[in-house]
Amino acid sequence: MTAAADDLIALDRAAQDLLFRAARTANAFTDEPVADEQVRAVHDLIRYGPTAMNGQPLRVLLLRSAEARARLLPYVSAGNRDKTATAPLTAVLAADVDWHDRLPELFPHRPGARDWFTGDPAGREAQARFNAALQIGYLLVGVRAAGLAAGPMAGFDAAGVEREFFPGGRHRVLLLMNIGRPAPDAWRERLPRLPYEEVVGTL
Template sequence: MTAPPAQDLLALDPAAQDLLFRRARTANTFTDEPVDDDQLRAIHDLVRYGPTAMNAQPLRVLLLRSAQARARLLPYVSSGNRVKTAAAPLVAVLAADIDWHERLPELFPHRAQARDGFAGDPDGREEQARLNAALQIGYFLVGVRAAGLAAGPMAGFDPAGVEREFWPDGRHRVLLLMNIGRPAADAWRERLPRLSYPEVVRTL
């Protein structure tokens, strides 16, 4: 008996699977159509339900819209990413708040005492911040796609410089930049290979 196509085994309908994963690509060029605040609020309202350890929610998002804000960022962006970042309708600076523990009693009432433990463990606190913010960045990327927008995530930048420029308080660690907008006609590069199931998954 022939097995059903993989897409038929998922609860999400095939069109949504394509929108979020199969046909979604990292965009390098965008149209000049703006990304408005209502779209960003809708994205946040969806992805904020993704799980994080202890409900920490350490991701902080800085949206750069104005030319002045973009000009402050560009000196810290690698030469290969600078032109597309300057031209994108919106740039999100995605950072981890390493003092996330201060809100533990509010966000996770049953672990209120853990705040004091993390207060005395700055290395462990930062490790948790980075891990959980990275999870949230994944949710955010899928949320951008769910809004019918394209994302261009980038790691080619100077994190310490961006932190000094936008978060001089020292309590944030910048993890990723993400250009957001409607993809232009030439937005995509050829898709690179993906690992197969046997290359990734092992069963004991």
């Protein structure tokens, strides 16, 4: 980015690099723990991200104990298993498919808001997945803003993780995310990104 273009971004260059340019998916972490206070600070930062009807369907389950991690590992693909076993913290990121139950609380001035979704469970689940995915994007940036590194992973048996950790049936697991301080060998070579001209069109 040129110096002139850099001036068009409200964040200073260091913050831009921290959140985007220098940030990478981490594949190895130090053994420094991730404190509850750090996770709370990240949530306080990212909870203002937009979701449809302010539904906020993302649910985050933090796996800290060795026992919890041992329950997860059989469902994780071989390529993701070792780094998940040794990461300071692993978050299971799920969508609450009954998120509409909160609508009367969130929209007291719209007493029938929950009823808009009671007859369409497929549409309700699609809304939950889509909006939780939006929130996961904010979470990823929030983790970076805290000076931590994230290792999001889709290589796992989602149905198995749901049975193990969410037996009630109202959650759909979308992603696993390892979180911590990056080890010196955390990064793989950066893969290419599409240029502006291939991504953006104008009518």
